[in-house]
Amino acid sequence: MKQIIALLVLSLFLFSITPVDARQERNEEWEKNMIQNYQQSIEKYKNIREEWENEKNEFEQAKEKLKRFDRLNDNEKANTTERISNFLLKTLDRMDSHLDILESWAEKVNITEERRTQILEDIADKREEIDGFRSEIEGATTVEELRAISKDIKESWKGFVPSIKRISGELLTERIGEIIETSEELSVKMHNQLDNLSQNESEVQDMQELLDQYDEHIRLAREKYELAMDTYEQIDNNTNASNMFEQTKEYLSEAREQLKEAHQILKELVKDYREFTNVAIIDDEDDDENETENETDDDLDDENETEEDSEDENETDDDLNDENESEENESED
Numbered sequence: 001m002k003q004i005i006a007l008l009v010l011s012l013f014l015f016s017i018t019p020v021d022a023r024q025e026r027n028e029e030w031e032k033n034m035i036q037n038y039q040q041s042i043e044k045y046k047n048i049r050e051e052w053e054n055e056k057n058e059f060e061q062a063k064e065k066l067k068r069f070d071r072l073n074d075n076e077k078a079n080t081t082e083r084i085s086n087f088l089l090k091t092l093d094r095m096d097s098h099l100d101i102l103e104s105w106a107e108k109v110n111i112t113e114e115r116r117t118q119i120l121e122d123i124a125d126k127r128e129e130i131d132g133f134r135s136e137i138e139g140a141t142t143v144e145e146l147r148a149i150s151k152d153i154k155e156s157w158k159g160f161v162p163s164i165k166r167i168s169g170e171l172l173t174e175r176i177g178e179i180i181e182t183s184e185e186l187s188v189k190m191h192n193q194l195d196n197l198s199q200n201e202s203e204v205q206d207m208q209e210l211l212d213q214y215d216e217h218i219r220l221a222r223e224k225y226e227l228a229m230d231t232y233e234q235i236d237n238n239t240n241a242s243n244m245f246e247q248t249k250e251y252l253s254e255a256r257e258q259l260k261e262a263h264q265i266l267k268e269l270v271k272d273y274r275e276f277t278n279v280a281i282i283d284d285e286d287d288d289e290n291e292t293e294n295e296t297d298d299d300l301d302d303e304n305e306t307e308e309d310s311e312d313e314n315e316t317d318d319d320l321n322d323e324n325e326s327e328e329n330e331s332e333d
Helices: 004-014 022-066 074-106 115-141 142-193 202-232 238-276 284-288 295-312 315-332
Strands: none
Touching: 022 074, 074 115, 074 142, 115 142, 142 202, 142 238, 202 238
């Protein structure tokens, strides 16, 4: 996707009478910063998830002891309680890191300041709630207390999952929207420049045909983008959250494919225009072509991974309650 943006900026330069304006430079810098911050958040999340997996292994061992907790000696009870506590704390760390990803997007994506403030406030409220749970866990001394806290964590996060998916869908969609908007602006400039050339020239006619193809791909990309927007806006509860979010990502993936097709046409059009008009152009294009154009794919994959995690991050409540039932059943026997 960076390659597409670089070529769009290059093309705006080529097809404009005046140099690329400051807004385009800001967009390029925004893209660079957003990618860097987002990737750092993803790396942090993956590291914490690995630590969570390690704690889960310890937790699984502790679960076995819960079945005969009343028959454990004091040291074994303390060790089991500590393992459960550590696992719950690491689960909160994982939730917190998940919020880091959303926050890094919300601070960079081109949305209204009002909406940005609302998203950041929602994230801050959830962080405060997570900190409260962390304090409760650190102060808990019994398995029964940890079970109760675990249940509260699950209910809290479950209620926030639709918001996470809605925000994620919104931020993913806005990133694609920026590319589409820039592409549409470029189309207007290219039409103006080509219309000023002699329409009797076969080369100009070929370029006009390429531009029509470019416009069609951008139109289809916008169509999918608008469907994605309509879909994520319908996310309002746990029943439809996962399906709606998956549909949003599917529309965005289809929009990205249209942008890639448009990008290939744009490369050919830029080359033909430069050769026909003998306009001098900078040599950065060759370097840009070596950059990945799959970053939006990576974002969708990473977000799919973290969104799936958002649904199992609070599985500890089920585990602890299952073990509670096992204890009760064994006592009855």
